[in-house]
Amino acid sequence: MTHETPGDNPVEREWMLQEQAAKAERLGLDAHDEAKLQSYRAVVRVLRQPLDRDLPLDFASQVAREVRRQAADDMRLELYLSWVLLSVLVLALLGLVARYSGLVLSWFSNPWLMALAACFALPVLLGKLPGFHRRPG
Amino acid sequence: MSHPDSPLVKAVLANAPGAFERLVREHQALCWHIIYRMVRHPEDARELCQETFLLVHRRLRQFRHESALKSWIGRIAYTVALRHMERKRIALFDPGQDEDASSPIDKLSDGFDLETAYADSEIAARLHQVIETLPPLQRTLLTLYHLDELSIDEIAVITGLASGTIKSHLFRTRLRLREQLEVFYGVAP
Numbered sequence: 001m002t003h004e005t006p007g008d009n010p011v012e013r014e015w016m017l018q019e020q021a022a023k024a025e026r027l028g029l030d031a032h033d034e035a036k037l038q039s040y041r042a043v044v045r046v047l048r049q050p051l052d053r054d055l056p057l058d059f060a061s062q063v064a065r066e067v068r069r070q071a072a073d074d075m076r077l078e079l080y081l082s083w084v085l086l087s088v089l090v091l092a093l094l095g096l097v098a099r100y101s102g103l104v105l106s107w108f109s110n111p112w113l114m115a116l117a118a119c120f121a122l123p124v125l126l127g128k129l130p131g132f133h134r135r136p137g
Numbered sequence: 138m139s140h141p142d143s144p145l146v147k148a149v150l151a152n153a154p155g156a157f158e159r160l161v162r163e164h165q166a167l168c169w170h171i172i173y174r175m176v177r178h179p180e181d182a183r184e185l186c187q188e189t190f191l192l193v194h195r196r197l198r199q200f201r202h203e204s205a206l207k208s209w210i211g212r213i214a215y216t217v218a219l220r221h222m223e224r225k226r227i228a229l230f231d232p233g234q235d236e237d238a239s240s241p242i243d244k245l246s247d248g249f250d251l252e253t254a255y256a257d258s259e260i261a262a263r264l265h266q267v268i269e270t271l272p273p274l275q276r277t278l279l280t281l282y283h284l285d286e287l288s289i290d291e292i293a294v295i296t297g298l299a300s301g302t303i304k305s306h307l308f309r310t311r312l313r314l315r316e317q318l319e320v321f322y323g324v325a326p
Contacts, residue, residue: 011308018311022283043314046264047283053179055169055186060161063190067157070191 142206149197161190164207167285168214171295174277175218175229177269185221189214204294211287211295215277222273230272230306260321267317275310282307 021040024031025048031038056062097104107113145163148156168189173182192213200209222229268276274296281287281295289300296303 014312015304015308018308025283026286039315039318040311042260043264043311043318044283046261046268047279047314049261049265050284051170051173051280052265053173053182055165055183059165059183059186060158063161063187064155064158066187067191067194 140202142202146197146200146202146206149194157194160193160206164210165190167207167211167281170280170285171211171214171277172218174280175215175273176221177273181221185217186214189217192217205291208291208294211281211291212297215295215297228272230274260318263321264314264318267314271310275306278303278306279310 017037018040021037021044024037025041025044031041145156145160149160165186168186169182172185172189173179176182176185189210193210196213200206204212219229268279271279278292278296281292282289287295289303292298292303293300
């Protein structure tokens with residue numbers, strides 16, 4: 001406990017006795033010690049006994065299940081929020097189309113713009129078709 | 138990383154099947170000892186243990202291997218128990234109890250018969266009763282040191298207390314228990 005010589009200090013001597021008792025019980029040494037040490041060993045032996053209650057045997061699996069349940073709840077919330085965001089974007093797009101319908105119609109009436117759009121859209125649409133995949137090599 | 142906890146931590150973070158359950162199984166005894174010793178109410182203690190491991194799962198990415206995983210989880214369990222006790226206004230330790238704790242050394246005698254002590258399980262039961270009446274902090278420190286066989290340094294990480302404070306608590310409490318033991322035996326001081 002302090003930095004004095006163990007023999008000089010009664011508190012230090014007592015502490016060392018306690019530690020000696022703890023070590024003897026931990027190592028399961030034979031009990032042929034002096035009476036004072038034996039009394040500490042009796043105390044330590046009681047302190048090393050298991051607690052009167054314990055967690056249920058399936059505690060770990062219960063907690064793991066709860067973690068999975070909470071993760072699934074979080075995932076559901078994320079999915080719900082994604083749908084809400086997507087709906088807002090679609091509505092905004094529709095609003096823009098309605099607001100600038102004249103401009104959009106002029107784009108559709110321009111054949112060159114329509115051809116350009118078809119050039120982009122056609123490969124994408126063809127790629128979605130089943131069995132229409134580029135062969136390697 | 139060569140830390141022995143790394144594979145398990147990585148497996149939990151990668152959501153490997155059964156990894157978190159294994160982590161709980163490996164550390165639930167320590168968690169239970171800390172919380173049950175502090176709180177004493179089995180149902181509350183069980184719920185707080187669950188809360189501890191949910192926090193562990195949520196915060197595992199913040200674990201930096203600065204201490205052993207065991208100590209890190211123990212620290213969370215201790216904090217959860219402490220918060221519960223603050224909510225319930227339960228005192229962690231009795232500050233007045235230590236005042237006359239140095240005197241028992243002089244009162245104790247050497248006349249103690251170990252054979253009789255071990256033969257008498259009633260004495261053990263009575264010592265358990267005395268342990269139950271100890272303040273939560275002392276109870277917990279004794280259990281961590283003797284039952285879980287943690288070092289003073291590991292207990293310091295878990296409780297946030299200085300090593301000297303832990304030693305002082307251990308010393309005074311064991312002295313008190315020894316005194317009680319000899320009182321049961323009717324050994325004259």
